[in-house]
Each structure stands twice: as C-alpha cells, then as structure tokens.
Amino acid sequence: MHEMSLAQGVLDILQDTARKQGFSRVKTVWLEIGALASVDPEAIRFCFDAVTRDTLAHGAELDIVPIPGQAWCMQCCQAVTIAARMEPCPVCGGYRLQVTGGDEMRVKELQVE
Amino acid sequence: MCTVCGCGTGGEAVHSHDHGHAGTGYRPVAGGALHFGLGPAGVHVGGMSQQRLVQVEQDILGKNNGYAERNRKQLAGHEVFALNLVSSPGSGKTTLLTNTIERMKGDLPIAVIEGDQQTSFDADRIRATGVPAIQINTGKGCHLDAHMVEHALEQLPPLDKGLLLIENVGNLVCPAAFDLGEAHKVAILSVTEGEDKPLKYPDMFHAASLMILNKIDLLPHVRFDVEKCIEYARRVNPDIEIIRLSAQSGEGMEEWIAWIRREMRALEQTLPVAEREPA
Numbered sequence: 542m543h544e545m546s547l548a549q550g551v552l553d554i555l556q557d558t559a560r561k562q563g564f565s566r567v568k569t570v571w572l573e574i575g576a577l578a579s580v581d582p583e584a585i586r587f588c589f590d591a592v593t594r595d596t597l598a599h600g601a602e603l604d605i606v607p608i609p610g611q612a613w614c615m616q617c618c619q620a621v622t623i624a625a626r627m628e629p630c631p632v633c634g635g636y637r638l639q640v641t642g643g644d645e646m647r648v649k650e651l652q653v654e
Numbered sequence: 655m656c657t658v659c660g661c662g663t664g665g666e667a668v669h670s671h672d673h674g675h676a677g678t679g680y681r682p683v684a685g686g687a688l689h690f691g692l693g694p695a696g697v698h699v700g701g702m703s704q705q706r707l708v709q710v711e712q713d714i715l716g717k718n719n720g721y722a723e724r725n726r727k728q729l730a731g732h733e734v735f736a737l738n739l740v741s742s743p744g745s746g747k748t749t750l751l752t753n754t755i756e757r758m759k760g761d762l763p764i765a766v767i768e769g770d771q772q773t774s775f776d777a778d779r780i781r782a783t784g785v786p787a788i789q790i791n792t793g794k795g796c797h798l799d800a801h802m803v804e805h806a807l808e809q810l811p812p813l814d815k816g817l818l819l820i821e822n823v824g825n826l827v828c829p830a831a832f833d834l835g836e837a838h839k840v841a842i843l844s845v846t847e848g849e850d851k852p853l854k855y856p857d858m859f860h861a862a863s864l865m866i867l868n869k870i871d872l873l874p875h876v877r878f879d880v881e882k883c884i885e886y887a888r889r890v891n892p893d894i895e896i897i898r899l900s901a902q903s904g905e906g907m908e909e910w911i912a913w914i915r916r917e918m919r920a921l922e923q924t925l926p927v928a929e930r931e932p933a
Contacts, residue, residue, distance in 0.1 A: 543796055543831055546797075547714050547831075550718070551714055554716070562708050578831075579830050579857040625856065626890045627853045627889055629889075636892065639892070640860070645713065646713065647710075647713050647714065648710045649710065649711060650708065651708045651710055652706070652707055653706060653707075654705045
C-alpha cells in the first residue's frame with residue numbers, strides 16, 4: 542500500500558511548509574491527483590487521516606482535485622484526453638500515445654491558521 | 655464542468671462534495687488558470703478569520719525524487735549503471751540475476767541490492783555467486799524507495815564502472831511510482847502469469863524501458879499468447895523493448911546481456927567528456 546508513503550509525503554510537505562511560513566494548524570489540503578498517477582484517491586484519503594492523527598493537520602479536510610490524463614497521439618498527431626493508460630486514442634482508436642500530463646500528484650494549496 | 659476543480663462532466667457543475675470554493679480566494683482567470691492571491695510568498699489572507707491560504711505546489715514524491723537524483727549523481731560519478739528490476743513475486747527475478755551475474759562477473763564489478771518484506775534468502779543466493787549483495791527488508795513496506803537505496807549504497811563496496819542490479823519488492827503496483835536513481839526500470843513477466851498483466855498493471859509497464867518475458871521454456875505447457883502480451887505492453891508503452899528468455903535454460907540470455915552492454919555504452923555517452931575513458 543504505497544498510498545501510506547504518499548500520505549506521509551504529504552504530511553512532510555505540510556510540516557516543512559509550516560516551519561517556513563509560520564502556521565500551526567492545517568484546515569484544508571488541496572491535492573491535485575492526475576488520472577494517470579499511480580495512486581488511488583480513496584486509499585490516500587484513508588491514509589491521510591491515519592498519518593495526520595495528532596499532528597498539525599489532525600482532522601483537516603482533504604480536497605482532491607482530479608486532473609485529466611493528457612496524451613499526444615502519434616498516429617493522428619493531436620493532444621487527446623484519456624482516463625487510463627491502457628485506453629486507445631479517443632479520435633483514431635490507436636494505441637501509440639505519449640502521456641503528456643495528468644500523471645502528477647501535488648500538494649497544491651493549504652488553508653491554514 | 656466545475657471551472658474551479660474540474661469535477662463533473664458536460665456543462666453542469668456536479669458538487670456532491672464540498673470544496674469550500676466560496677471565500678477561499680479562488681479566482682478562475684482566462685485560459686483555465688487559477689489565481690489564489692499574489693501577495694508575499696503567494697499567501698492570500700482570508701477576510702474575517704485568522705485563516706489564510708498557502709500555495710505549496712509541491713510534488714508528493716518530491717522528497718523521494720530528491721533522494722533519487724542524489725543517487726543518480728553519485729552513481730554517475732562512479733560510472734555505475736543501475737537497473738531497477740520490477741515484477742510480481744515468483745517471476746524469476748533472482749534466478750535471472752544469478753544467471754546474469756555468472757555470465758558478466760568476469761568482465762566488470764557487479765553488486766546487488768535486494769528488496770523483500772522479510773528474510774535474506776535472495777541476498778544469500780546472490781552472495782553465493784561471489785558478488786556483494788545488500789538485503790533491504792521493508793517490513794510492512796510494499797516497495798523500495800530512494801532513501802533506502804541511498805543507505806544500501808553506503809554499505810556496498812565501491813563499484814567503479816560497474817553494474818548495480820536492484821531487485822525491487824515483488825509487486826506490480828507500488829514500485830512503479832518510486833524512482834530509485836536507476837538508469838532504467840526492467841519489468842519481468844513470466845509466461846505462467848498470463849498475457850494480460852500489462853493491461854492489468856499498466857503503470858508498471860509504462861514506467862519500464864524493457865519487458866523481459868521469462869520462463870519461455872514453459873511455453874509448451876501453459877496457455878500464454880506471446881504476441882498478444884507484446885501488443886498489450888505496447889498499448890501502455892509504445893516504446894517498450896521486449897526480450898524473451900529463460901533464465902533457467904539460458905535461452906535468450908545473450909540478447910539480455912547485449913542489451914545491458916548497449917545501454918551501459920549509451921549512458922556513458924551522456925556523461926561529461928572528462929568522466930569518460932580515453933579512447
């Protein structure tokens with residue numbers, strides 16, 4: 542369950558940012574998760590609650606912002622949107638797709654006090 | 655679709671969940687970009703409360719990637735070529751490694767980092783070939799991360815102009831996300847596992863540069879469609895290379911060794927001229 546490591550990564554970012562920006566409570570975390578990132582949003586929600594217990598983010602709301610998967614189709618030479626890596630190009634049906642975006646996992650923003 | 659978070663489809667916003675858009679300072683601007691306040695340190699201070707917004711924009715895997723880059727630099731400094739071998743448990747990784755080591759150990763220094771939840775069985779098998787091996791037991795963990803590999807590198811003897819083989823925890827899911835500082839990920843799939851694995855676990859086959867189809871000596875005894883498997887792998891990764899071999903019988907091993915040598919030369923070409931060997 543690598544979502545636990547990822548949730549720990551989120552907590553590390555929160556603690557680092559708290560030191561740099563001087564805040565002591567995190568109320569909301571906006572997390573950007575791409576459709577092609579190897580992470581399950583529900584699992585990360587579960588793990589986030591577990592790792593933030595008794596920390597500066599105890600009880601914080603986790604708002605997951607989905608980012609669509611983007612790819613360049615080498616067959617029909619255009620940018621397309623895909624929901625998963627094994628999907629064909631929605632335009633030409635080919636599989637020669639180069640993923641160009643939507644594989645990110647980022648802490649986008651925090652609401653703090 | 656909600657212009658703030660992108661949820662919902664079509665023209666309608668679907669808000670079954672609460673984003674807290676109102677009063678948080680989100681401001682959609684032209685081109686779909688969002689601004690959250692442009693004050694010092696990107697901080698937007700909310701109107702009535704002590705709450706404020708802090709822009710972070712940090713990759714969750716940033717810490718791991720930082721360690722991975724450090725490993726990569728350290729390895730490049732010693733001209734070490736590192737491979738991260740990933741597969742499900744029982745695909746024959748360790749047999750492939752011992753066979754590879756037997757064929758290459760006379761030509762260049764080799765070391766192995768073994769990842770398993772428990773036991774040092776694999777490292778013991780590697781050490782029996784005469785090359786150094788470090789066992790990392792992840793305990794409950796499902797993958798190696800770059801920090802673990804950094805510590806393992808501290809334990810290994812110097813490996814100048816050598817080959818570092820990292821055998822990841824047997825798992826086709828989690829190791830895909832963690833860069834260890836390797837030159838390539840190599841996914842090993844044995845023909846006893848089923849040809850549909852590249853579609854079932856696309857992240858892993860997408861992350862790998864090479865897929866090794868192992869145990870091909872068993873093909874007459876199992877239902878496994880090699881061509882279909884290759885087609886599936888190329889669906890998730892059009893650039894993936896494929897080598898069919900049997901680590902047990904030795905068939906196809908030459909092609910694999912030749913691939914390693916070719917990629918070692920390719921990596922050497924990317925090093926600064928000063929670090930290359932004189933011609």
